[in-house]
Amino acid sequence: xxxNEWPGLWRFYYDGFKNMSRxxxxxxxxxxxxxxxxxxxxxxxxxxxxxxANFETDEERGNHVLENLVxxxx
Amino acid sequence: xxxxxxxxxxxxxxxxxxxxxxxxxxxxxxxxxLAVIIAIMETLYVKTGDVEWKKITKFWMTLFGINFAIxxxxxxxxxxxxxxxxxxxxxxxxxxxxxxxxxxxIFAFFMESTFIAVMFFGWNKVSKKVHLTATxxxxxxxxxxxxxxxVANAWMQNPVGMHFNPETVRNEMINFWEVxxxxxxxxxxxxxxxxxxVLAGVFVIGISSWFLLKKREVVFARKSIxxxxxxxxxxxxYLAFTGDSSxxxxxxxxxxxxxxxxxxxxxxxxxxxxxxxxxxxxETDPSNENLLDFNMKIEIPNxxxxxAYMDWNAFVPGINDLxxxxxxxxxMSADEKIERGKVAMAKLKAFKEAKDQDNEQLAERLKTEFMxxxxxxxxxxxxxxxxxxxxxxxxxxxxxxxxxxxxxxxxGFYFIVFFCFALFYALKGRLEQKRKFLRLAIWSIPMAxxxxxxxxxxxxxxxxxxxIQDLMPTVAAVTKISSSAVQTTFWLFAIIFTLLLIxxxxxxxRQIKIGPKMDGGQH
Numbered sequence: 001x002x003x004n005e006w007p008g009l010w011r012f013y014y015d016g017f018k019n020m021s022r023x024x025x026x027x028x029x030x031x032x033x034x035x036x037x038x039x040x041x042x043x044x045x046x047x048x049x050x051x052x053a054n055f056e057t058d059e060e061r062g063n064h065v066l067e068n069l070v071x072x073x074x
Numbered sequence: 075x076x077x078x079x080x081x082x083x084x085x086x087x088x089x090x091x092x093x094x095x096x097x098x099x100x101x102x103x104x105x106x107x108l109a110v111i112i113a114i115m116e117t118l119y120v121k122t123g124d125v126e127w128k129k130i131t132k133f134w135m136t137l138f139g140i141n142f143a144i145x146x147x148x149x150x151x152x153x154x155x156x157x158x159x160x161x162x163x164x165x166x167x168x169x170x171x172x173x174x175x176x177x178x179x180i181f182a183f184f185m186e187s188t189f190i191a192v193m194f195f196g197w198n199k200v201s202k203k204v205h206l207t208a209t210x211x212x213x214x215x216x217x218x219x220x221x222x223x224x225v226a227n228a229w230m231q232n233p234v235g236m237h238f239n240p241e242t243v244r245n246e247m248i249n250f251w252e253v254x255x256x257x258x259x260x261x262x263x264x265x266x267x268x269x270x271x272v273l274a275g276v277f278v279i280g281i282s283s284w285f286l287l288k289k290r291e292v293v294f295a296r297k298s299i300x301x302x303x304x305x306x307x308x309x310x311x312y313l314a315f316t317g318d319s320s321x322x323x324x325x326x327x328x329x330x331x332x333x334x335x336x337x338x339x340x341x342x343x344x345x346x347x348x349x350x351x352x353x354x355x356x357e358t359d360p361s362n363e364n365l366l367d368f369n370m371k372i373e374i375p376n377x378x379x380x381x382a383y384m385d386w387n388a389f390v391p392g393i394n395d396l397x398x399x400x401x402x403x404x405x406m407s408a409d410e411k412i413e414r415g416k417v418a419m420a421k422l423k424a425f426k427e428a429k430d431q432d433n434e435q436l437a438e439r440l441k442t443e444f445m446x447x448x449x450x451x452x453x454x455x456x457x458x459x460x461x462x463x464x465x466x467x468x469x470x471x472x473x474x475x476x477x478x479x480x481x482x483x484x485x486g487f488y489f490i491v492f493f494c495f496a497l498f499y500a501l502k503g504r505l506e507q508k509r510k511f512l513r514l515a516i517w518s519i520p521m522a523x524x525x526x527x528x529x530x531x532x533x534x535x536x537x538x539x540x541x542i543q544d545l546m547p548t549v550a551a552v553t554k555i556s557s558s559a560v561q562t563t564f565w566l567f568a569i570i571f572t573l574l575l576i577x578x579x580x581x582x583x584r585q586i587k588i589g590p591k592m593d594g595g596q597h
Binding site for chain 2: 026030042049
C-alpha cells in the first residue's frame with residue numbers, strides 16, 4: 001500500500017465509526033466491555049495459565065505433566 | 075498425583091467447558107449461515123440492480139452484525155480454560171491443537187475483521203463488486219475459521235498424523251495433511267457448517283414470517299423466504315448426507331459413541347435403527363446393571379448395519395460387545411484394553427524413573443521401545459485405558475446421547491419438509507394465507523437452536539470419558555486446582571453469557587421491530 005492510500009483508509013474507518021447507527025454504537029460498547037472483562041478481569045485474576053505460572057521452563061512443565069500422567073488414579 | 079483428584083473438580087471443569095462451548099455455539103451457527111444468505115442476497119442485488127434486494131441485504135446484515143458482535147471473542151474463554159483447567163491436556167496435545175488454533179486466530183482476525191468493515195462501512199464508498207466480494211469473503215472467512223477449530227476437535231475424536239514423544243511428554247505432529255484431511259475432520263466440518271446454514275435459513279424464514287403475520291414488508295418477507303427456503307433445502311439435504319457420512323466415521327472410530335446414541339446394548343447382524351424410543355428409568359439390561367433398556371421403541375430393521383458399514387447384514391457392536399469383547403467379530407474386551415493401557419503407562423513410568431536417576435542409557439532404550447511402531451499400535455494406542463478403574467467408566471451417558479441424537483436427526487428431517495413447504499407456499503403466492511405455517515416458522519427458530527445444541531451434545535457427551543479418544547480420559551486431562559475456583563468461574567460465565575444473550579436479543583428484537591429501511595444509512 002502506498003503512502004497516499006493511508007489517509008483514505010483512515011478516512012474510511014473514521015467515517016464508518018462516526019456515522020455509525022444506534023445499534024452499531026450499542027454493540028461496540030458491548031464488545032469493549034466484554035473484551036475488558038475477558039482480558040483484564042477473567043484472564044488476569046481467574047484464568048492464569050497453570051503451567052506457565054507455576055514452572056519456569058518447558059522441561060519443568062513436561063516433568064510435571066509426566067508425573068501426573070504416570071500415577072494412575074486408584 | 076491423579077489419585078488425589080476430586081471427581082467433583084473433573085465434573086465442574088467439564089460443566090464449565092460445556093457451558094461456555096454451548097453459549098459460544100448459540101452465536102456461531104447464525105454467523106456462519108447468515109453470512110452466506112446475505113452474500114446470496116447481495117449477489118441478487120448486484121445482478122439485478124433491484125434496490126429492494128439492497129434493502130433486504132442491509133436488514134439481514136444488521137442482524138448478522140448484532141449476532142457477530144455479541145458472539146465475538148466468546149470462544150476465547152475456551153482457550154483460557156485449556157490453560158487453567160485442562161493443563162495436562164494442553165501440554166499433552168502440544169502443537170497439534172496449537173497450530174490449527176493459531177491459524178484460526180490469524181484468519182479470523184485478518185479476513186473477518188477486514189471484510190466485515192468493508193461490508194458495513196463500504197456502502198457507497200467502494201464499488202458494488204468490491205462490496206460484494208467483501209461480503210462473500212466474510213462468509214468464506216467465517217467458515218474457514220470454523221474449519222480450523224473443527225479440525226482440532228476432530229483430532230480429539232480421532233487422533234491421527236502424530237506420535238507421542240515421551241521426552242517432551244507431547245504429541246508431535248508428523249503429518250499436517252493427515253490431521254487436516256482426516257475423514258473425521260472433513261465430515262465434522264461439512265456437517266457443522268451446514269447445520270449453521272440450516273439454522274440461518276430457518277431464522278430468516280421465521281423472522282420474515284413475523285413480518286407477514288403483522289402484514290408488514292410483504293415483498294421483503296416473500297423475497298427473503300424464497301432465498302432462505304432454496305438455500306435451506308440445499309443445505310438441509312446436504313446436512314443429512316454429511317450426517318450419514320459422519321455417523322459411518324463414528325461407527326468405525328468411536329463405536330461406543332455410535333452404540334450409545336443408538337441405544338444399542340447388544341450388537342447384532344442386520345441391526346435395526348431405532349426411529350423412536352423411550353428409555354426405561356427403572357428396568358435394567360440383565361447383562362449390565364448400569365444400562366437402561368427401552369420401555370418402547372420403533373425399530374427399522376437392518377438400517378443401522380447399512381448406516382454403519384453400507385452392508386444390510388453387517389454386525390454392529392453394542393455397548394456390551396465393546397465392554398465384554400466379542401471374539402467372533404474381533405472386538406477386544408475393555409479389560410484387555412485396560413491391561414494394555416497399564417503396560418504403556420508402566421513403560422512411561424520406567425522411562426521417567428530412568429530420567430530421574432540420570433540413567434540416560436536406560437532412558438534412551440525405553441524411549442526407543444516406547445516409540446517402536448508395534449508398541450505404539452498395540453499398547454500406546456490404548457494408553458488412556460490405563461487410567462480407568464472400572465470398565466463401566468467407558469460407557470457414556472446413554473439416555474442423553476440417545477435423546478440428543480434423535481432430537482437432532484428428527485428436527486433435521488423436519489427442516490427439509492419445512493423448507494419445501496416454505497418454498498412451495500412462497501412460489502404459489504399463498505404464504506400470507508397460511509397463518510398457521512407462519513406461526514410454526516417462528517417457533518421453528520428455537521427448534522433450530524435446539525437441534526444445533528443437541529448435535530454438540532451427541533458429539534461431546536457421546537465420546538466420554540475421552541478428551542482424546544483412547545489416549546486421555548477427562549480425569550487425566552484436568553488440572554489439580556481448587557474445585558471451588560472452577561465453580562466460581564462457572565457461575566461468573568453463566569451470568570456474563572446470559573447478560574450477553576439478553577443484550578443480543580434486546581437489540582435484535584428492536585431492530586426487527588424497526589424493520590428494513592429503503593435507505594438504511596451507514597452502519
